[in-house]
Amino acid sequence: MSTDLSSYRDQHFKGSRSEQERLLAQSTTLYVGNMSFYTTEEQLYELFGKCGEVKKIVMGLDKFKRTPCGFCFVEFYTRGDSEHAMRYINGTRLDDRIIRTDWDAGFIEGRQYGRGKSGGQVRDEYRTDFDSGRGGYGKIVQQKLEQPDYLT
Amino acid sequence: MSHRRKRGYEDEDGGYRSKKRRTNEHMEIEDRLESLILRVGEKSTSSLESNLEGLASVLEADLSTYKSKILKILIECAIKLPDKCTIYTTLIGLLNTKNYNFGGECVELLVKSTKDCLKSFRWSDARFLLRFMSDLVNCHVVNAGSLLQLLDNFVDAALEEGVPQVRRDWFAYSVLSALPWVGRELYEKKESELDRMLGSLEGYIKRRKKIHHNALRVFKSDHPHPQEEYLDCLWQQIKRLRSDMWIEKHIIRPYLAFDSTLCEALQHNLPSLVPPPHHPSTLYPLPTVIFRMFDYTDCPEGPILPGQHSIERWLIEEQLRHILMSNHTERKECAAQLLSYPLKNKIPLEYIIVEVMFGEIFRLPTPLCLEIAYGSILIELCKLQPSTMPQVLAQATELLYERIDVMNKTCFDRFVNWFSYHLSNFQFRWSWDDWDDALSQDPEQPKAKFILETLLKCLRLSYHQRVVELIPETFAVFLPDKPAPNFKYSVDGPYAGSEETRASANLMAAIKRKCTSEEVLSLLKQELDPATGEEDITDGVFNPTKIDVFIQTLLFLGQKSFSHSFAAIAKFHSVFKALGSTEEAQICILRSVFQLWKTHQQMLVVLIDKMLKTQIVECAAVANWVFSKEMVPEFSKCYIWEIVHLTIRKMNKHVSKLQKEASEARKRIEDSDSDSSDSEDESRGRRKNKPLERPTEEQVEKLEDKMESAQADQKNLFLIIFQRFIMILSEHLVRCDTDAVDFKTPWFQWTVGRLHQIFMIHHEQVEKYSTTLETLLFTQDLDPNILDVFHQFVALRM
Numbered sequence: 001m002s003t004d005l006s007s008y009r010d011q012h013f014k015g016s017r018s019e020q021e022r023l024l025a026q027s028t029t030l031y032v033g034n035m036s037f038y039t040t041e042e043q044l045y046e047l048f049g050k051c052g053e054v055k056k057i058v059m060g061l062d063k064f065k066r067t068p069c070g071f072c073f074v075e076f077y078t079r080g081d082s083e084h085a086m087r088y089i090n091g092t093r094l095d096d097r098i099i100r101t102d103w104d105a106g107f108i109e110g111r112q113y114g115r116g117k118s119g120g121q122v123r124d125e126y127r128t129d130f131d132s133g134r135g136g137y138g139k140i141v142q143q144k145l146e147q148p149d150y151l152t
Numbered sequence: 153m154s155h156r157r158k159r160g161y162e163d164e165d166g167g168y169r170s171k172k173r174r175t176n177e178h179m180e181i182e183d184r185l186e187s188l189i190l191r192v193g194e195k196s197t198s199s200l201e202s203n204l205e206g207l208a209s210v211l212e213a214d215l216s217t218y219k220s221k222i223l224k225i226l227i228e229c230a231i232k233l234p235d236k237c238t239i240y241t242t243l244i245g246l247l248n249t250k251n252y253n254f255g256g257e258c259v260e261l262l263v264k265s266t267k268d269c270l271k272s273f274r275w276s277d278a279r280f281l282l283r284f285m286s287d288l289v290n291c292h293v294v295n296a297g298s299l300l301q302l303l304d305n306f307v308d309a310a311l312e313e314g315v316p317q318v319r320r321d322w323f324a325y326s327v328l329s330a331l332p333w334v335g336r337e338l339y340e341k342k343e344s345e346l347d348r349m350l351g352s353l354e355g356y357i358k359r360r361k362k363i364h365h366n367a368l369r370v371f372k373s374d375h376p377h378p379q380e381e382y383l384d385c386l387w388q389q390i391k392r393l394r395s396d397m398w399i400e401k402h403i404i405r406p407y408l409a410f411d412s413t414l415c416e417a418l419q420h421n422l423p424s425l426v427p428p429p430h431h432p433s434t435l436y437p438l439p440t441v442i443f444r445m446f447d448y449t450d451c452p453e454g455p456i457l458p459g460q461h462s463i464e465r466w467l468i469e470e471q472l473r474h475i476l477m478s479n480h481t482e483r484k485e486c487a488a489q490l491l492s493y494p495l496k497n498k499i500p501l502e503y504i505i506v507e508v509m510f511g512e513i514f515r516l517p518t519p520l521c522l523e524i525a526y527g528s529i530l531i532e533l534c535k536l537q538p539s540t541m542p543q544v545l546a547q548a549t550e551l552l553y554e555r556i557d558v559m560n561k562t563c564f565d566r567f568v569n570w571f572s573y574h575l576s577n578f579q580f581r582w583s584w585d586d587w588d589d590a591l592s593q594d595p596e597q598p599k600a601k602f603i604l605e606t607l608l609k610c611l612r613l614s615y616h617q618r619v620v621e622l623i624p625e626t627f628a629v630f631l632p633d634k635p636a637p638n639f640k641y642s643v644d645g646p647y648a649g650s651e652e653t654r655a656s657a658n659l660m661a662a663i664k665r666k667c668t669s670e671e672v673l674s675l676l677k678q679e680l681d682p683a684t685g686e687e688d689i690t691d692g693v694f695n696p697t698k699i700d701v702f703i704q705t706l707l708f709l710g711q712k713s714f715s716h717s718f719a720a721i722a723k724f725h726s727v728f729k730a731l732g733s734t735e736e737a738q739i740c741i742l743r744s745v746f747q748l749w750k751t752h753q754q755m756l757v758v759l760i761d762k763m764l765k766t767q768i769v770e771c772a773a774v775a776n777w778v779f780s781k782e783m784v785p786e787f788s789k790c791y792i793w794e795i796v797h798l799t800i801r802k803m804n805k806h807v808s809k810l811q812k813e814a815s816e817a818r819k820r821i822e823d824s825d826s827d828s829s830d831s832e833d834e835s836r837g838r839r840k841n842k843p844l845e846r847p848t849e850e851q852v853e854k855l856e857d858k859m860e861s862a863q864a865d866q867k868n869l870f871l872i873i874f875q876r877f878i879m880i881l882s883e884h885l886v887r888c889d890t891d892a893v894d895f896k897t898p899w900f901q902w903t904v905g906r907l908h909q910i911f912m913i914h915h916e917q918v919e920k921y922s923t924t925l926e927t928l929l930f931t932q933d934l935d936p937n938i939l940d941v942f943h944q945f946v947a948l949r950m
Contacts, residue, residue, distance in 0.1 A: 002482055041713045042754060046612040050524040050573070057715065087481055088528040093577045095614065 023105040036133030052081025064119035208246035245291025286334040298421035335398035367944035377444035443511030487532035517912040561905025572609030596898035635752035655679035694737035703744035738773035753791035779876040810859040911945040
């Protein structure tokens, strides 16, 4: 079902697995991923506002640069509204990119920062494709490319 | 209906069984039976007929042990799977030949279930059951005469005087909607009774009032396609069917193959079913209009689109709408099911789907689902049929644009919302040049306004430069302003050197220094209040300059994002409250916000929403501000109405919340009173079930007072809004009359349309105050152009 939990579980969650499951099952907060670094809060309000009244949006930020790094949390007032977002927004486009929504146990201060070594999201460390909306190549690939003798 | 195995724990046959193994086995068999019954008719290597025969044999063997469960499943199928009606009636027909008593019990349970549905206002379910019982005549399970008796009872309900027309209409509709299945049989067996019944219905349908019709039309004009009232349309379709001797070729009738077996069976008479009487609190389904946008000339070479008065059109639309309503929570499954419509090769399916979908998007007063549900299902349809669906949608968009001059304004908004959303999923690609006829139009004309408002919505879903790039250069006139704050107190701005600019600069510095609200207030007082030595906050007195400097400066500082502005409002909330102590002061606040963010409509909407939520401004203030002289140039812009509707919705939510609290508290008192008089419960330690304390009578009364006060505010809000509408519309009509010009200006059309929209979007809440509105505002002396809007709304429930 489109409102089911994905298989992702936040490994940094402070609490038991069953506590996490309980929170996820009643959550009104969604994680939104695969956003462009340039997608704004305004665009998110407009799209997610079509599913109900948005309570809060927290943009995901690069830990060092404090600039958006391609994810966010969207919190609704009701579970029903967030279920609508899972049903009708997950897998559709925002800012020309297909975004993904998933249940989140709830925003806590600190969770808005990327957990990748370079400051952004972990997935941007390891990916090998070129994505102009997410800073180009993945970080590890970028570092390799910058080495003077890489291409010789 | 779920195809998953249901754990049915009730056991109506033998009562509680002590042996666990037998219970489990019993449940497993019940599950298997359920699965077999649910799945019959699905894709199979064997024919439908042989599957039905096989299933009938299996069930016959289990009838003695599992009869109740089987009956229950069959009733559920009748209700939840109306598109498989004829499959299940055939099954019951076959079972009836093998076991007459079982047939009888089926029939009895069907009638009982129909009664239950009517009593609990499950109108769709009742209608499907009526259809099912009618089809059982075709399977020789039910006697034609007894069905006619039941249908006559429904027709009597349609003819009953002194009850709301919506009730009568529903009964007429439900009878007509059963006739495609059983019309032929009734014609063959009971022609004169059938004719008499149809005569009565025709008389009713023709005689009844249709004041509500215009309230529900998507298009004002009946050209090129009539926007028929729903009962009128079905009546025409049934009339056509009758003139075709009740022969229709659309419904699959498995019972025909078993005719020789079935006609051996003994028939049953339906137990008497008299519809429950009308009660004032009963809510009947609202009337609708049949939305039409295509005819056969719009479709390419290939299968022909059935005519608007053909019964096939109605049958197909019924089924598609049912698929939509059963699957709308799973958009991918919904799209797949819509596209696997069984007779898809005989009809231009994409066209009918698109027409049905837009009919739902444009449904008045309100759609049944969220607008984005339909939008995302349409996107899934495009993904599944990439070579046809997008083109049909493009064609539909063109058609709607062509007819937009006569489109209802409420539907106009929905069209803008849908189109901009759809474009945002397809890189905003569109052949804008095809619409260059709009370039020469007055911007208030619907076509020009449509492009403008669509681009404004596209802006919200993207960014300004993107919109610049997606339109041709010739369309620059439709380009939205680049959203930017219009800060008037900048050091080199229009008020350079003034005390306001100096105050603003000082305020900005103080805020950056992280000053408190008290410090802000005293700074404002120091800089901008005349040194009178008196208390400056007196009743009704406010300083507009103080307000303006504060608002402009603070929100200018918070311009970076919504979150920044929200944080600013939260931090200095008490300043807002102190400055906005009266409605006039609050209107001043709104004015300042507007002047700063005029070019960023979305920011205005979210800021006003936030200020309402944090009670910085009252709903009435927003309403009065929207209708103020200053806002006249903005009045017809869509975002203004976004603001009006969110304001009303906030008020509605507030009232509902208090109603709920008050009635729950009242119930807790009543429950605990009845409990304390029952000593048995106390001895069983019932206190465990009631963690909440019994509130005092005083507490409950306080909640009820709060609720009543909120309801008074709600009524007042509607009165303000409607009164303002009446005033500006009346003024316009009088002025035009004096100047001897046509009053039907674009402004007039928009304004009447917006008035109509208030009634549509908030019909449930407005309904509560109908009498007050009729007595105080919408009086007989009002110009009919205004009064008609009110009468059409009231007619929705009459």
